Amino acid sequence: MNAEEYLETARRFRREIVEPNAAQWEAEKRQPVAALKQAADAGLMRLETPVEAGGFGLSFLTKLALCEDMSRADMPFIFALINTQNVAARLSATPNPAHQADYVPRILSGDLFAATALSEPGAGSDFAGITTRATKVDGGWELTGEKGWITNAEIANLFVTYAQCDPDAGWRGVGSFLVDATRSGFTRVEPYALSGGHGIGAGGFKLDSYFVADEDVLGGPGDGFKSAMSGVNGARVYVAAMCAGLVADALNKAVSYGATRTAFGEPLLNHQGLKWSLADVATELEAMRTLTHAAGVLIEEGGDAVTRAAQAKKFATERAVSLIEACIQAMGANGLREEHGLGRHLISAKILGYTDGSIEMMNERIGAALQKEYAS
Ligand SMILES: Cc1cc2nc3c(=O)[nH]c(=O)nc-3n(C[C@H](O)[C@H](O)[C@H](O)COP(=O)(O)OP(=O)(O)OC[C@H]3O[C@@H](n4cnc5c(N)ncnc54)[C@H](O)[C@@H]3O)c2cc1C
Structure with a gap:
């Protein structure tokens, strides 16, 4: 599968499997193992594992596109999938052939989670x-x-x-x-x-x-710490992409709702205060995507992504909470209804503020680079 085919498969999977079931999975308070296995059957676990190890060997930017798209429906689902596929990609590069012969194929087929x-x-x-x-x-x-x-x-x-x-x-x-x-x-x-x-x-x-x-x-x-720190930059960037997906879905729902719901004889969106608040959301969403893409390109090219990854994650996780909240506000009480999924998105954004390093730790990374990057 090339990147285009992979992302089309993922979008179809989101529409047909994830969107209709995400609220129910959360209500059941457990991981949707059968759906994760189905995703693996559809090839989604093969994202970054090299072709010679049975994967598709797709790029980091493809991973970002997947993370944004799937998070529109259910961040926890894609978080679980990505964390598993990360291990397959990692084990496909170890010098132990048993890892490639045993563990990697079982992860790619969804028979083993990691x-x-x-x-x-x-x-x-x-x-x-x-x-x-x-x-x-x-x-x-x-x-x-x-x-x-x-x-x-x-x-x-x-x-x-x-x-x-x-x-x-x-x-x-x-x-x-x-x-x-x-x-x-x-x-x-x-x-x-x-x-x-x-x-x-x-x-x-x-x-x-x-x-x-x-x-x-x-x-x-020593190697363990270094490898964890190098991998974490990529994780921070795909977490930022997940935030963009959460905000994009919330904005989509708020705009669609505002176009049809009337108040004081007009669609909500005709009221300037409401329209401007969603214009702010749209603008910050694009800023989030731009920062995420710039950090993603650095990861893709093997550059030093420490500061950009921290900036992308800090901005995305901090702002996503407020932006989703603004979308819920724009939908009035209806924004709280489970069927829209915005309550789940809000808590997802909050969760992403901790995973792969908290916002405060992002400040530490950015702060450490201030003199080098911004003093001259
Ligand atoms: C849903 C979820 C999934 C996760 N998945 C994984 C996983 O797969 N693998 C894994 O290893 N970990 C995972 N984590 C853990 C995550 O990496 C940690 O939560 C994160 O590193 C923060 O650590 P902590 O929660 O222990 O907070 P603490 O380190 O106890 O910090 C508490 C608070 O103090 C702040 N703080 C700490 N030190 C400083 C300082 N020097 N200056 C200012 N503020 C400071 C922190 O930012 C935080 O707000 C996951 C977390 C969540 C919520």
Whole structure:
């Protein structure tokens, strides 16, 4: 499938499967496993995995287009899908042929869900402060500790897991390991009840002397931290694209509603105050898309995307909450009705303000670059 065919398939899947069912999935308070499997059957899990490993090898900009489009209907659904496909793309590049022969095909077919586990119950923003401990043993490493706030923890059986190999070394001691939930030493924690975000399946797991063979070490001490930090820039940009999808859908609904609903003898949209508030939403939506695209191009070209990715995520997640709220306001009480999905979008925007680094952490990244980028 080329990018155009892939995105057309995704749009059809959104219209036929995701849009009609998203509210029901959230009401059931669980991840829509069958629909995720259906998405994999339609080829959507093959996005970035290279062709030689069974994927479509499509670009990062295609990923952004997918994230914006699918979020119009259901951010948690695409968040779960993307987090799984990210692991397939990552494992297709490891030197261990068993990863490509076993795990990657099962992820692409939707028979295995996956996740990336950095956060812990006691450490989120302060990633270098994780306490899950990796201890070198004969033939591999033993992992002990607990992970928390992990996307897909409800359904995933494969986790790219970060652990501290040398507590005295800080971030330089962090490594990354492949954890298979079907092996001994792994215990899943009950997923969190997360208002409006059950489709993400956020939860955690405990590791008790869990053995990782040397061949399943993805990054040794130091490499783990660096690989997490380089991957997170891309995640921040696709999160910004998801925000654009949420706002675009909210605006679409508010404009359609305002064109037909009358008040004081005229369509709502004829009232200047209301029209101007939606003009503001439209303008900020385009600013969000422009910033996201610029950061996406940097990722695509392998440039230094740290600042632009942080700016895109900060702007998108901060503004999406207010912009969706403005659209709900423009629809009056009807904006609150579940059938429009704007309440779900609002909480989705709030959730995205934490994932892959909070707004405050984006300020830290942008602040660190002020002198270099803005002082001359
Ligand atoms: C739905 C969902 C899915 C997630 N999925 C994953 C996943 O798949 N994998 C994963 O590893 N993690 C995941 N996370 C965790 C996410 O990365 C963390 O929530 C995020 O890093 C923030 O950490 P925290 O929530 O522990 O907040 P904390 O780090 O405890 O911070 C609390 C508040 O203090 C602020 N703060 C902290 N330090 C500073 C400072 N120095 N200056 C100013 N303010 C500060 C933070 O910005 C935040 O507002 C997910 C989170 C959510 C909500």
